[in-house]
Amino acid sequence: MSLLWDEEVAARVDRLELPFNKRGLDPYGISKKDLTRWFSILSWLYKNYFTVTVEGIGNVPPRGRCMLVGNHSGGVALDGAMVLASMLLEMEPPRLAQAMVEKFLNLIPFSAQWTSRTGQLTGLPEHAERILRDERLLLVFPEGARGTAKLYWERHSLVEFGSGFVRLALSTDTPIVPFAFIGGGEAIPTVMNLYKLAKLFGAPYIPITPWLVPLPRRVPLRILYGEPVRLHGSPSDEDAAIEALVESVKQRIAALIAAGTQRHRDSQQRALP
Amino acid sequence: MKVLIPGITGRLARTVATKLHEAGHQVLGIDRRPWLNAPKDIEVFQIDIRKRAAEEVFRKHRPEAVIHMATVTHLTVRNEDRFRINLFGTRAVFDHCAHYGAKRCIFVGRHTYYGAAADSSLYHGEEDPPFAMTTFPELADLVAADLYAGSALWRYPELDTCVLRMCYTLGPSVSGTLATFLKAQRVPMVLGFDPLYQFMHEEDAADAICVSLEKGLRGVYNVAGPQPMPFSNLIRAAGRTPVPVPEIVLKLAFGRFGLPALPPGAVAHLKYPVVIDDSSFRTATGYNNKYDEDQTIAAFRSVAG
Numbered sequence: 001m002s003l004l005w006d007e008e009v010a011a012r013v014d015r016l017e018l019p020f021n022k023r024g025l026d027p028y029g030i031s032k033k034d035l036t037r038w039f040s041i042l043s044w045l046y047k048n049y050f051t052v053t054v055e056g057i058g059n060v061p062p063r064g065r066c067m068l069v070g071n072h073s074g075g076v077a078l079d080g081a082m083v084l085a086s087m088l089l090e091m092e093p094p095r096l097a098q099a100m101v102e103k104f105l106n107l108i109p110f111s112a113q114w115t116s117r118t119g120q121l122t123g124l125p126e127h128a129e130r131i132l133r134d135e136r137l138l139l140v141f142p143e144g145a146r147g148t149a150k151l152y153w154e155r156h157s158l159v160e161f162g163s164g165f166v167r168l169a170l171s172t173d174t175p176i177v178p179f180a181f182i183g184g185g186e187a188i189p190t191v192m193n194l195y196k197l198a199k200l201f202g203a204p205y206i207p208i209t210p211w212l213v214p215l216p217r218r219v220p221l222r223i224l225y226g227e228p229v230r231l232h233g234s235p236s237d238e239d240a241a242i243e244a245l246v247e248s249v250k251q252r253i254a255a256l257i258a259a260g261t262q263r264h265r266d267s268q269q270r271a272l273p
Numbered sequence: 274m275k276v277l278i279p280g281i282t283g284r285l286a287r288t289v290a291t292k293l294h295e296a297g298h299q300v301l302g303i304d305r306r307p308w309l310n311a312p313k314d315i316e317v318f319q320i321d322i323r324k325r326a327a328e329e330v331f332r333k334h335r336p337e338a339v340i341h342m343a344t345v346t347h348l349t350v351r352n353e354d355r356f357r358i359n360l361f362g363t364r365a366v367f368d369h370c371a372h373y374g375a376k377r378c379i380f381v382g383r384h385t386y387y388g389a390a391a392d393s394s395l396y397h398g399e400e401d402p403p404f405a406m407t408t409f410p411e412l413a414d415l416v417a418a419d420l421y422a423g424s425a426l427w428r429y430p431e432l433d434t435c436v437l438r439m440c441y442t443l444g445p446s447v448s449g450t451l452a453t454f455l456k457a458q459r460v461p462m463v464l465g466f467d468p469l470y471q472f473m474h475e476e477d478a479a480d481a482i483c484v485s486l487e488k489g490l491r492g493v494y495n496v497a498g499p500q501p502m503p504f505s506n507l508i509r510a511a512g513r514t515p516v517p518v519p520e521i522v523l524k525l526a527f528g529r530f531g532l533p534a535l536p537p538g539a540v541a542h543l544k545y546p547v548v549i550d551d552s553s554f555r556t557a558t559g560y561n562n563k564y565d566e567d568q569t570i571a572a573f574r575s576v577a578g
Contacts, residue, residue: 027500028395029469029546106391109465109520112544116395116469117503126394 006040012094013039017063018136026119034117035096042085049218050187052082053267055260056179056225057090065132065174066228068097068139069165071158071253072147074184076207076214077101079148083139083181086223098131099139100124104202125164132172140165142246145204149193155185156261158254166245171235175228178249180256182264183221188214220268224260226252275299276486277336277375279322279366280343281315282308284446285381288479289340290315296483301334303327304343322362331369338377338486341366344418346383346450359414363421371429378432379485380422384440384471384495385412389545395469396550399438399493409538423493435485436493440549443569444475447577456577457531460508462543464517467505469546473498474564474572484558495549498562498569504543510570512578520544 013035024032046052060066068087073079080099087097100123106112114120121127131138141147142161150159169176193205207214229252231245276293280286281302294300294312302308302317311317320326322343343362345355363380370378387397388404403420405412425434441451451472454460473481473496481496508515518526520540528534554560564572 021500023502023506025500025502025506029501029503031503103392106545109463111465112391113465113467116467116546121395122392124392124394126396130394130396 004037004040006036006043009039009043009088010036012088015093016088016096017093018096028119028121029116030096030119031117034114035119038114038118039085039088042081043089046082046085046089050082050183050216050221052086052221052223054086054090054223054225055263056227057086059225059227060087060091060095060137060177061175061228062091062093062095063135065135065172066137067132067165067169067174067176068137068179068225069142069176069249069253070140070179070181071257072141072143072150072184073155073181074148074188074190074216076188077148078187078216079181079184080139080141082221083179083223087137095137097137097139099141100128102145102204104204107202125168128164128168129172132168132174138174142249149205149207150185150190151193152185152189152191155189156257158250158257161246161250163239163242163246166231166242166249167235169231170233170237170245175230176249177228178226178252178256180224180226180253180260181221182224182257182260183219186219187216187221189217190214220264222260222264224256226256274338274486275301275334275336276338276340277301277303277330277334278340278342279303279327279362280341281317282306283342284448285442285475285478285482286340286342287311288475289342289482292479292483293486301330301336303330323358323365327365328369331373331375335373336375338379339366339370339375340379340381340482340486341422342381344381344415346415356414359418360421363418367422367425367429367432367434371425371432376433377435377486377489378425379435379437379482379490380419381482382419382422382436382438383415384438384497384547384549385409385542386416386419386438387547387549388412389468389541389547391545393545395546396548397495398550399495399553408541409536411536411538426492433489433491435490437482437485437554438493438495438549439473439478439481440495440497441470441472442475442478443472444572445576446475447573452573452577453533455508455511455513455573458513459516460513461523461526461532462504462508462515462517463523463540464519466544467503468542468544469501469548470504470507471497471501471546471548472507472566472569473562474569477562477564477569480563481554481558481560484560488558490557494554494557495551496554496560497549497551498564499566501546501548502566507570510567512574
């Protein structure tokens with residue numbers, strides 16, 4: 001096994017139930033080879049660097065359309081990367097979660113290439129809808145960039161949720177699996193964000209940690225997947241009705257964060273000599 | 274059926290004309306260029322579609338169906354004439370269709386209508402707006418011609434208008450936008466970008482146009498072939514070598530070192546994909562591409578080497 005090619009990961013990528021052609025490409029341009037390279041790195045981080053604990057993985061349906069909706073935690077998308085890794089490494093059969101990434105990533109050389117070969121598409125409603133109608137797994141962070149911009153002392157809080165994911169769940173009749181990601185704030189403790197400098201790169205912000213760059217510390221992480229929720233209503237309902245559904249999902253995630261944070265603290269205390 | 278094809282001497286149009294002729298249709302054509310060695314039963318009028326003589330062809334021969342392929346798509350041709358042919362020529366075709374009793378008119382357009390941009394969706398449905406004008410203003414006349422053709426659906430409701438937005442074609446003719454780019458042994462790419470490319474065999478493209486005619490299709494449809502593939506894979510499969518070049522260098526290199534003289538906007542098509550969803554067309558017509566990506570590339574290589 002090498003850091004860039006883990007045979008175990010390659011075997012799991014082979015078992016993904018996606019319509020790959022003989023070239024190992026699916027209709028979105030997702031490449032088995034690129035997935036294996038990328039997940040080989042993520043797998044090492046997941047198992048050896050952070051040691052991620054996952055609870056409730058059985059709540060994620062093994063097949064069919066589904067939306068994973070959770071909190072942002074950590075100054076960069078470490079949370080998304082570990083959720084994706086948990087879906088590939090822990091699910092039976094393995095699943096590829098597809099996230100909606102920030103538009104600026106598509107402007108940057110190599111980053112644009114990487115996002116398109118791994119199925120992490122630009123955050124557009126058309127992309128989200130297509131992924132669900134193709135019976136795939138969509139990863140959504142309704143806090144958006146506001147969520148990853150949370151500072152260290154705000155790490156267990158939830159900022160404002162967008163409402164698009166609720167209308168999308170209603171229009172596509174998709175179950176939502178809420179999840180909480182714990183520990184991202186400890187891994188990348190943002191003390192301030194540089195907004196003006198980020199504008200030069202087209203990014204929403206640049207997080208600054210006590211060691212300046214957002215390189216993650218080696219800390220344990222925890223992901224809690226809650227029971228699936230089926231929302232009832234019409235995608236054409238007025239904002240007030242949709243906001244009530246958004247709030248109900250937000251409350252479920254907040255409850256998962258509270259439970260997860262407590263268990264995380266307990267397990268860390270038990271680990272102390 | 275009596276079918277008139279403006280732009281008949283184009284590579285794809287000739288294939289369409291030959292297929293329709295072989296299927297027993299009476300085929301006529303209009304083009305400024307001659308078609309040497311045309312099948313003897315296909316009558317070609319060597320005139321400009323915008324001139325009175327072209328109207329006389331409609332008046333005298335009263336075609337039941339028209340397949341409009343007289344648009345100039347070469348990006349290296351950038352002059353007033355191109356804009357006038359694409360816009361006024363399209364207007365003339367639809368006006369003549371309506372005035373001289375044609376029942377059907379098919380406008381053969383391009384999928385590049387949708388444009389390539391960092392924030393455009395991967396798959397385009399027919400309802401998507403034309404983004405090409407923002408990233409690639411040189412395509413404005415083709416976008417306008419497409420929209421103008423679509424407006425015939427309400428301007429001439431008695432005429433069955435069909436707008437086809439077709440992806441790149443590739444095949445033994447070794448002509449067209451994609452083939453031109455793939456001819457050289459070393460094919461430049463923008464460093465750090467590898468967009469999906471969607472292409473179809475020339476024969477499949479011609480079949481798709483013919484089936485639209487047979488089915489009397491009405492409306493706007495995307496037409497594609499096999500699953501799209503990354504540009505680097507396409508270049509390698511075509512037996513060429515991809516040469517990644519920084520964007521700024523590539524823009525300066527257009528028109529030099531054997532590269533086509535493309536406008537700077539063309540770089541967007543080397544960075545971002547233009548991929549179309551053709552499920553509506555397949556459902557409406559029952560069309561299925563006969564050639565997969567390997568067979569299509571092999572057909573290109575069989576002639577291009």
